[in-house]
Structures are given as C-alpha cells and as structure tokens.
Amino acid sequence: MKKTKGIATAVMIFALISVLVITLGDPDKELATGFASHRIVAHAMGGINGHTYTNTLEAFAANYEQGSRIFEADLLLTTDEQLVARHEWTHNMSKLLGQQTILPAAKQGTVLNYAQFMDSPILNIY
Template sequence: MDKRKLTASIIMAGAIILLLVITLWPQEEEPATGFTAHKVIAHAMGGINNHTYTNTLDAFVANYEQGTRVFETDLLLTTDDKLVARHEWTGNMSRLLGQLDVLPAARQGAVLSHKEVMDSPILTLYSPLDIDKIMELMAAYPDAYIVTDTKELDPQLVTRQFEHIVEAAKRKDPALLSRIVPQIYSRDMLDVVNKVYAFPETIFTLYQSHDTDEQVIAFARETGVEITMPVTRATKSFVHKLKQAGARVYVHTVNEEDEITKLSRMGVDGFYTDFASEEDLGRMRGVR
C-alpha cells in the first residue's frame, strides 16, 4: 500500500471511530425545567400527620413548607357538576377521611354534592378543596405545580372535567394554566384534553393502560409526554428506552428510602410519594 492510500485509510478509520464515539457515548440530558426540575410529586397533595389521600389545603401547605413544589390532586365531579379534590366516592374513603360522623350513613359511599364536600371537614380539622380553591393556592404559591388525577376515561366526562379546570384557571389568572400538568390514562385521551386546552406539559400514567412497552415508547417519542408507572412496571430496560425517547420517567407511589434509591439508580427521574420531600431525596445517597 502506497503512502497516500495508507494516509487515507488512517483518516477514514479515525472518522469511523469518532462517529462511533459520538453515537455511543452517553448523552447529557437536557436540563430539567418547569415541574420536571423537581423529583417529588406529592401524592393526593401529600401526606399530613401520617394520613394519606386527604387532598386538603392543609396537606398542600405542610408539604410546600417542606420543599415540595409539585402536587398531584385527585379531582372528581360532584352531583351538581362541580369539580372537587377527592380520591373516590366510597364508604371506605369516607372512613379514611374521618367523615363517618360528619356525613349521614346513606351519603358515606355516595357521590356527594359540592356543598356536602365543602361542608365536611376532613379528619375533623382539615379543609377540603374544590378547583377554585386550588387555583387560589396556585396564585398564592407561584412556584407550585398541579398534576391532575381525574380518573375518568369517557371522553365526555374528561372534556367536562378539563373545561372546569381551564375555566377556573382563567377566572383566577390565565397564566396558571402553564403550571397545570394533565395526567392522561390512554393515548387517545391526549387529543381529548388538547381539544379543551393544549397544556405545555402532560404525563401519561400507565396504571390503567394495556399498551406494550414499545407502544408507550413510540408515543412518548412522537408527542413529548412524560411517563409515570407503578413500581412493578419499572424495569431498567423500559426506563432506559423511555429516556432515550426523550421522556422523563416517574413511578408511583413510593415512600421507602431503599426503593427510591434503587429506582433512581435505574434511571427514574421522579417519584409520586406521600411522605418523602425534596429535602429528603437530597440527602439520600445514590439519588441523582
């Protein structure tokens, strides 16, 4: 081989090696902004005094004061078509919320009216929330974000719920819409929500979904949604592929330090939790 051919071969080999390094070298993630800059999402407004699922003003304030800035809240329609913060309409939930002596027996497992919800203290001293009071909190705490848990799949009900959310935000301050993160339960639901309002960020939760990993990965790549899933579905391979597709990955609901650390090392970005705060995660070894 003459000298020119040898030089050309060396240059070509070097170019191939450089291309491989660029392709295979782990890429730095884009810096997180907005709600994704936080690792903690307070489940049902976060726990308070060892109680969960309260969705109360008091839980919001208590967890905010511990450094939490992202709050998931359950939202249900009342009998009179108002949107309130409640996890479910069951007798067991009335019991968990300490309302067995507050509500008549016949109403303890029933869908309640707006007045019944708002006039029924939770655990005797905590204040229930409706969508207007949630918007008041967001206005008062301008770095807080709300992740919705509306639960419904029927397009008409989904539309009505998000009409309530958008209308309440616009009544208080339209800028609040930039800090509301819809949680969707199916790929189709994204279009339903977007027809009401195109929120800047969305989370696709997988606990009701029968989609394959490949379908979820493709959807995340195509739409830019973030992903949350039960701990049982979080595998290293799935998490890695979702992150390669550009999604941030969350799991729910996690309270134990060992589990949070294990999932963080797997590549999980954030956690729905009742009791862990951003400060707690900051001191945990191994949490990135």
C-alpha cells in the first residue's frame, strides 16, 4: 500500500513539473517579434459586416480597430494599368460584391478600367 502511494505521489509530482515546464516554457527563449508575433492575418483586409473578400479601406479600418496588424490584400491591374484592390475579375466576384445592378451585364466578370472600378461601390456601401 505504501509503495503504491509513493508511486502515485511520484507520478503526480512528475506530471506537475511537466505541466509547469510546458506552460512556462524556456525563460531564456525570446518571445516572437515582428511578423511572427501576430497570430492573425486579415485576408482581403479582413471581413466586414459578415462580408469577405471586399479588400476595402473600411474593412482595413474596422479590423485594425479590432487589433489586427497584419493584412493581406488582393491586387489586380485595371485595363488602363492602374493597381486596385480586388480579389478577381469574375462574374461571381461581381455578384459577391453586390455589383449586379451597378455594373452593366457586359461588364460583370470582365476587367474594368480605373474609372469603372471607382464608380462601382462594393455592396452599395464601400
């Protein structure tokens, strides 16, 4: 009985020490810095109001305010070679961004020029 109690005590002490070592980690180990210190990358500037892939300034601002510091943006060229933030030039993306009534049917799913891009608000808000 004493031997079993001693083994159980030794196992519990070993488990406690293991948990402390794992939890506290190496005190000499440097904490992650720079890019590695961030756990979240806001894809397409992050979601906003339940919408994804907007790549909008408003999504960036909202996610920055919530603590995100690393952002990914999708960048494409317009027909007049201006760089804009947009996920892709497809009909489905025009639909996802709520631009069916803004863009003429022939322009949905095609590469826009810069003026057309700027005149096509995303979800009638952004």
